[in-house]
Every structure is written in C-alpha cells, then in structure tokens.
Amino acid sequence: MKLKSIFNYILVAILAIQLVSCDNKETLESPFGATPAERLDAKQKELNDLLESSEFGWKAVYFTDVTQLGGFTHVFKFEDGKVDMASDFDDDTSVYSSEYSIELGSTTSLLFSTSNRIHLLSDSNNAPTAALRGKGYKGDFQFLYYGQENGEIIFRTNRSFEELRFVKATAADWTNLAKARAMIPNVVGASSRPLFRLLETNDGSKINQFDFTFTPASRYAVANSIVAGSSFSYNVGIAYTATGITVKPAIKVGTQDLTDFVYDANTGSFNATGTGGVTATIRYSNKPLVLTDDYKPLLPGNPTVIYAYIAANLSTAASNSNFTNSLLNAANASLPSTQKINRIQFYFNDGANGSYIAYTFTGGRSAVYHFVKVTEDPVNKTIKLSNDGWSVATPPTFLQAIDNQLLDPNGLYVKKETFKITYSNTIYTFTSASSNFRLTTYAFQ
Structure with a gap:
C-alpha cells in the first residue's frame, strides 16, 4: 500500500474517533435531554406551579424537634411571589401577607423571604423552656423540595433536614386554627x-x-x-x-x-x-397512679427537713396548679401594693419549735408562723397537718384560704419530682388529697 493511501486511512480513523467522542460527550453532559440548569429551572417552575395550584392553599403541621417540642399548624396560600399565612402559634390566628421565593442551589427550595408567622419558630428570643434559651423553637423558614407523594408536597428543613409535608388545605383549615387554640x-x-x-x-x-x-x-x-x-x-x-x-x-x-x-x-x-x-x-x-413514701422524712422523729415555695423562682412553675395560683393571687391582692407573699416555708422536726409553716412577705411585713402537728395516713400515703397554734393572736384572714388547703383533713400527697427549676435543689410538690391545690417547693437538705 502506498504511503499516501495509509495516511488517508489514518486520517479517516482519527476523524471517526473524534466524532464518536463528541457523541459520547454530549450523552454524558445531557443524559436526560436537558442541561443541569434547564432541569433546575423546570423544577423551580414545577414547585411554584404546585404551590399555586391548590384552591385553598396548603396546610403543614410543623414539629420542629420531636425530642422536646410539639407541633404548630400553618396554612398558606401562594400566588405570584406573595403568600398569605396564618398559624396557631398564639391566639393571633389572623392571616398575614409576606413574600416567598423559589431558590435554586444544590436543590430547589421554598424560602419564606420576608417575616411572617412561620418566622416565630426560628426567633431565638422565643425560647419556651430554659433548655432552649437562645434557640427558640428550633424552627426553619427555608424548605428543600423533594417531590410529591399522594397529593402532598414533600420538603426537608434546610437546617435539620427533617421531613415536612404540605397537604392541600380546605376552607375549614383556615377557621380551625382558632378552634385548635380553644382546645x-x-x-x-x-x-x-x-x-x-x-x-x-x-x-x-x-x-x-x-x-x-x-x-x-x-x-x-x-x-x-x-x-x-x-x-x-x-x-x-x-x-x-x-x-x-x-x-x-x-x-x-x-x-x-x-x-x-x-x-x-x-x-x-x-x-x-x-x-x-x-x-x-x-x-x-382522682389520685396519683403511684403512691410514694416521699412523705415519710417529714414525720415526727426524723431529722429536720425544710421545703420552701419561693415566689421569685416558683410562681410560674408549671407544677403549681391553677387553683393554687388563684389563691396566691387573691391573697396578694388583699395586701398593700408594696407587700406580697414571697415565701411559704415548711419546717418539719425543727427541734423545740416542732413543725410549722412560715409565711414571709416583701415590703417589711412581719413573718407569720402556723405551728402544726404531723401525722400520716399510711394507706393513702399522705401526710396530715393539723392546727397547733399561731405566732399571732389573730391569724391573717388573707392567708386563710391557702392555709386551709395545707391543713386539708384528707392530707397532702408529697412527691419528689425529677425536674429542676432554675437551681439544683430537688423539687417537691405538696398536693391536696381532696382538691386541685398543688404547691411547688425547693428542698433545703
């Protein structure tokens, strides 16, 4: 074969290889018949069309952290970059308007770009418990789009990657927020x-x-x-x-x-x-499911033990009953504005003083002591306090309602709690065996 012919064959082979390479390159770059940018654009339109498609908008029950927080219901109506939104975060279930956008990044996402009700869950100043101080309700306001399933839109939260689903709302969902608050x-x-x-x-x-x-x-x-x-x-x-x-x-x-x-x-x-x-x-x-012996250290013959309700730290304790709070508020309302009950302190087996309840006050008012006899009901596992005299000739009438609960003839359940409030002191609750009175105290031993 002549040298010229060999050269021509080689040239044709090189051209053929290049053509095949170009075809493979196109296939690798566009396996779905579109560029990555085109696919993201299509996903963006898909999500936006989906958000605007529901007549009454969408509803989401957002559980931000199921290890310590409950769920918050939101309803949304999307149109042309604007969103109408309402929630059951608080008693304000009104509808508010703000802006949203469909963001393109590593994936398509829904961003609530201006402030609205859902931002209350991400506000670090809204901490519901001491453990969440500086974290708020751990909520998010940007949600990554992961498609549809059974008519629901599937998102994942941007920060914690938790799944959140939007379901089609009904007209009733908007008015049910107030009914949910009433629950x-x-x-x-x-x-x-x-x-x-x-x-x-x-x-x-x-x-x-x-x-x-x-x-x-x-x-x-x-x-x-x-x-x-x-x-x-x-x-x-x-x-x-x-x-x-x-x-x-x-x-x-x-x-x-x-x-x-x-x-x-x-x-x-x-x-x-x-x-x-x-x-x-x-x-x-009508009674605790588990009756404990937590009351026994308070009985006569034991060392001194002290428990105290301290208003500055315990007036807002969730373990105080509403009935107890109402009695405390009524007693304080009967006092001059500068005076309030600041402690209800229990002393058991305090040497020659025996056992007594000390009521102390702000504003320079003198403390009042009610001495009591202590017995037990071993069957119902309650402690019973009975009158053994006062430190004053005439007991204050504004204390009578509270004192009557502490001296309930049916006794008090005493419970050592597992939670703490502000300080490391063990919490004990004193609960009436016949009413809705429950007082929270610190133990001082």
Whole structure:
C-alpha cells in the first residue's frame, strides 16, 4: 500500500474517533435531554406551579424537634411571589401577607423571604423552656423540595433536614386554627378536673398505664410507665386540632401506631382508636397512679427537713396548679401594693419549735408562723397537718384560704419530682388529697 493511501486511512480513523467522542460527550453532559440548569429551572417552575395550584392553599403541621417540642399548624396560600399565612402559634390566628421565593442551589427550595408567622419558630428570643434559651423553637423558614407523594408536597428543613409535608388545605383549615387554640385548656387540664392524669393503652388483651405530664409552653408530653422498675415511656410532641390533638411520634400500641386523639367533653379525656380493640386514652385520675413514701422524712422523729415555695423562682412553675395560683393571687391582692407573699416555708422536726409553716412577705411585713402537728395516713400515703397554734393572736384572714388547703383533713400527697427549676435543689410538690391545690417547693437538705 502506498504511503499516501495509509495516511488517508489514518486520517479517516482519527476523524471517526473524534466524532464518536463528541457523541459520547454530549450523552454524558445531557443524559436526560436537558442541561443541569434547564432541569433546575423546570423544577423551580414545577414547585411554584404546585404551590399555586391548590384552591385553598396548603396546610403543614410543623414539629420542629420531636425530642422536646410539639407541633404548630400553618396554612398558606401562594400566588405570584406573595403568600398569605396564618398559624396557631398564639391566639393571633389572623392571616398575614409576606413574600416567598423559589431558590435554586444544590436543590430547589421554598424560602419564606420576608417575616411572617412561620418566622416565630426560628426567633431565638422565643425560647419556651430554659433548655432552649437562645434557640427558640428550633424552627426553619427555608424548605428543600423533594417531590410529591399522594397529593402532598414533600420538603426537608434546610437546617435539620427533617421531613415536612404540605397537604392541600380546605376552607375549614383556615377557621380551625382558632378552634385548635380553644382546645388548649382541655389539653392543659381544666381546674374543675382532678390534677392527676394518665395515659392508658389497650392492645386488645392487656391494659398498661403511664403517668402523664404535659408542658404547655413547649407543647410536649411525657408519659412514664407506672410499673415498678420499668423505664418505658412515651415522649411525644402535641399539636392541637379542632377536635382534639395529634401526637408525634405515634403512640405505638401492639403493632398499631395511634396519632389522632379526639376530645370527649363529658369526661375530659382524649381518645385514640385503632382496630381489634386497640385504644389509647389520656384521662383523669382522682389520685396519683403511684403512691410514694416521699412523705415519710417529714414525720415526727426524723431529722429536720425544710421545703420552701419561693415566689421569685416558683410562681410560674408549671407544677403549681391553677387553683393554687388563684389563691396566691387573691391573697396578694388583699395586701398593700408594696407587700406580697414571697415565701411559704415548711419546717418539719425543727427541734423545740416542732413543725410549722412560715409565711414571709416583701415590703417589711412581719413573718407569720402556723405551728402544726404531723401525722400520716399510711394507706393513702399522705401526710396530715393539723392546727397547733399561731405566732399571732389573730391569724391573717388573707392567708386563710391557702392555709386551709395545707391543713386539708384528707392530707397532702408529697412527691419528689425529677425536674429542676432554675437551681439544683430537688423539687417537691405538696398536693391536696381532696382538691386541685398543688404547691411547688425547693428542698433545703
């Protein structure tokens, strides 16, 4: 073969290889028939069209951190970069307008770009508990778009990557926010109902009970098993609805997950129903589920023990009952403006002084002491305080209502609590065995 012919063959081969390489390059760059920028643009339009497609907008129940916080319901109506929004964060369920945008980054996201109700959850000044000081409700206002499923829009939060779903709203969802707010007193517990509450589950063959405590500020509930030695508990965030509550994570009973509890106005209970006899109920009890011996160190013959309600630190304690707060407020209202009850302090077995209740005040008012005899009811595990004289000839009338509760003939339940308030002192509560009186105190030993 001539040299010229060989050269021509080589040239044709090189050209063929280059053409194949170019074809492969195009295939690698555009496997879906569009450039990455084009795909992002399409995703941006897809999300925006979807947001604007629902007649009554969208609803989202936003649980920001199910390890310590409950859920907050928001409704949104999107159009042309504007969003109308309302929430049940507080009693203001009005609709407010602001701006939103669809952002393009590593993925498409929805950004609430100007302030509105959802920003209340990300405000670090809105801390519901001491543990969340500087963190607020740990909320977000930018949500990463992850597609659709069964008519719902799937997002993940930008900071914590938690899933959040938007479901199509109804006209009623906008007005139900106020009804959900009206449910709060029922969840907190009416002052006309017993103080003690429990979660009771039934898997169709066995009933289990759990001591139930709800913290309104964080919308969080803890239910601990009453079985001795058991550490099992349900820790759930609560979201209010027009008919009851929703919990997250679900209450698992047997193999079933229960999330929606309906309020029964007659009994004050919240009921969730599964199948095959599976149920879960939050209800009231006339006495503690677990009767403790926490009162025994207060009985005669033991060393001195001291407990104190200190208004500066404990007046807002969630463990004080509404009834107790009302009695304290009424007593303070009867005093001059410069004087208030600042301590109710219990001394047990204080040497020659015996046992007594010390009432002290601000504004220079002298302390008042009520001496008491201490006995026990070993069956109901209560401590009973009875009159043994006062330090003044005439006991102050403004203290009478509070003092009557502390000297309840049916006794007081004394409980060593597991939580702390401000300081490291152990918390003890004193609860009437026959009324809704419960006072929170620090232990000083």
